[in-house]
Amino acid sequence: MLNCTVKLYSTQETLTAGHRSSETHTLLYEGPARFSAPKTSWQQVAALEGALSGSLQVTTGTVLQATTRAEVTDWKTGTTTTYEVSNVGHAPDGGWGINLGARV
Structure with missing residues (x-):
């Protein structure tokens, strides 16, 4: 069941003299998705360690392999959270399965 709206971005970093000087975010997809919390035991352990926040299921023909950042807006509460x-x-x-890491 769809329960959120998601914006998926690809991030390009520019380095100057070995230091990050700027970041550019390119929107890859915006639309409905299904967010789910960690269910299996390994996912719950990863969540406790801060390595996994949940997962998204997205159905689109767009190639999402380069996704580095996700903004998830919950339909019930209206809150938006950004994840790595x-x-x-x-x-x-x-479709696509996307594991979300730490909150940004």
């Missing part, structure tokens, strides 16, 4: 993306995988149903 730790992993993106193509699901068998043609």
Whole structure:
């Protein structure tokens, strides 16, 4: 069941003399998604360690492999939270599974 709106971004960093001088965020996808909290035991352990915040399921034809950042807006509360993306995988149903890391 869809329960949020998500904006997925790819981040490009510019380095000057070995230091980050700027960041550019490119919007890859904006639309409905399903956010789920950690369910399995390994996901819950990763969440306690701060390495995993949850996961998103997105159905789109857009290639999302380069996603580095996600803004999730909960439909029930209206709150928006930004996360680092730790992993993106193509699901068998043609959608995408996205593991969310730490909050930004």
